[in-house]
Amino acid sequence: MPASSFSILIVDDEPNIRSGLEKGLAKEAEVVVTACDADEALAKFRETAFTLVITDIRLPSAMNGLELVERMLQSRPQTTVIVITAHGSVETAVEAMRLGAFDFITKPLDLDLIRQQVRKAREHYRLRLENRVLRDQLANAGEVSGIIGNCAAMQDVLQQIRQVAGTDATVMIQGESGTGKELVARALHDLSDRNAKPFVAVNLGALPESLLESELFGHEKGSFTGASRQKPGCFERAKGGSLFLDEITEIPAKCQVDLLRVLETGQYSRIGGEEVLNSDVRLISATNKIAQAEIELGSFREDLFYRLNIVPIEIPPLRQRRDDIPLLVEHFLTHFCQRHGRPTKVIAADAMERLVVARWPGNVRQLRNVIERLVVTVGDDCIHAEDIPKELGPHPDVAAAVRTLAESVEETEKASIMSALIACDYHREKSAQLLGVSVRTLHYKMSRYGLH
Ligand SMILES: Nc1ncnc2c1ncn2[C@@H]1O[C@H](COP(=O)(O)OP(=O)(O)OP(=O)(O)O)[C@@H](O)[C@H]1O
Ligand SMILES: [Mg+2]
DSSP: OTTTOOEEEEEOSOHHHHHHHHHHTGGGOSEEEEESSHHHHHHHHHHSOOSEEEEESOOSSSSOHHHHHHHHHHHOTTOEEEEEEOTTOHHHHHHHHHTTOOEEEESSOOHHHHHHHHHHHHHHHHHHHHHHHHHHHHHHHSOBTTBOOOSHHHHHHHHHHHHHHTSOOOEEEEOOTTSSHHHHHHHHHHTSTTTTSOEEEEETTSSOHHHHHHHHHEEOTTSSTTOOSOEEOHHHHTTTSEEEEESGGGOOHHHHHHHHHHHHHSEEOOBTOOOOEEOOOEEEEEESSOHHHHHHTTSSOHHHHHHHTSEEEEOOOGGGOGGGHHHHHHHHHHHHHHHTTOOOOEEOHHHHHHHHHSOOTTHHHHHHHHHHHHHHHOOSSEEOGGGSOGGGOOOOOHHHHHHHHHHHHHHHHHHHHHHHHHHTTTOHHHHHHHHTSOHHHHHHHHHHTTOO
């Protein structure tokens, strides 16, 4: 289990000490890794969130052990650090403790004593994990990782996050663009036992097919032209943590097969490599499409879908939870006034009403951008209805607007698609380009609207 897994990084320039400690501590931790200087140590530290670092203070590199300790604790304060000092240089040890080191040991090294200290560090780590679980439970009573939403649908989403965060179950998040899918994915990671390990996000829609495999699984040096060195893939970089696969339905067929195999076997290899690596990630995927529709179209494998969709979380579009808009507006207003160093603005009731009834095709992201723009451009301390951008739509009749919104979006979409197709002489690639969507999206929409 990742929560209790304990990993040690040993940093010393003397090969004998390195190998002595590595062997001597092999039974004390799941992982023991060594480095011979500060640079190597930092590189390894960046890759893996070691629980314990044991480092010599005197290192041959430009950076000494103290500086190394400082840099490591700055980037990951939860790391436990034990420093090794030469006999009689207690001052440096004190300095290290002041920087946040947990303990120090003096040379010549006594392996039994070191084992005891490591066990103490491990117990300390276990207690801290327990505390964090408690703190998290407290935090959960209120909001979850910055996700704002009071409406029943969002409360459901938050409840689901709390329920599944602690498990390793594979989650698929579905929601329109800008509804907060990545935010939810991060919340799942932050509230999980894996939160001390990396959260790696990869957008499968943004990568050309040729690079995708290597991005996911990594490659060996020389495995293809341009592979000048070994490169770890997302699965490797997210080891022990969470892997977020965004726009999962955009993944090409060949890659779907490979991903399915990893999910089934829990194993993979770097491209061009023999070594079999174990996958240790919590997989979270997201799509802004109706995945079932993609399956019907034959572009997304059903077996892969079922593997990924163990726990589905659906985030409703903003237009279906207008009650949350005032809350979000206040939240972003405070946030951006602070960030831009402005006194906190207020928003007039008529302005708020305009925001509440707007269509928000870009969902929360669009709302966030609008508020940031208002904070920057409105000189007055109060935001009035006239300040609200016209393109958000006037909709004076709230009830009517809300009822016809979904329909009008569809109508507009259908009309745009028709005119693009006509303009491009029914050439689908060109039409898709003109519309600013992928060919696949165009196909999906055409089938949905019965345009053939
Ligand atoms: N419920 C929410 N509370 C607070 N902020 C939110 C909420 N939902 C979304 N946001 C903010 O809106 C922005 C967009 O969210 P996010 O990137 O998670 O959306 P997405 O669904 O992944 O979008 P896309 O499909 O375009 O990738 C982010 O800045 C996020 O912090
Ligand atoms: Mg996203």
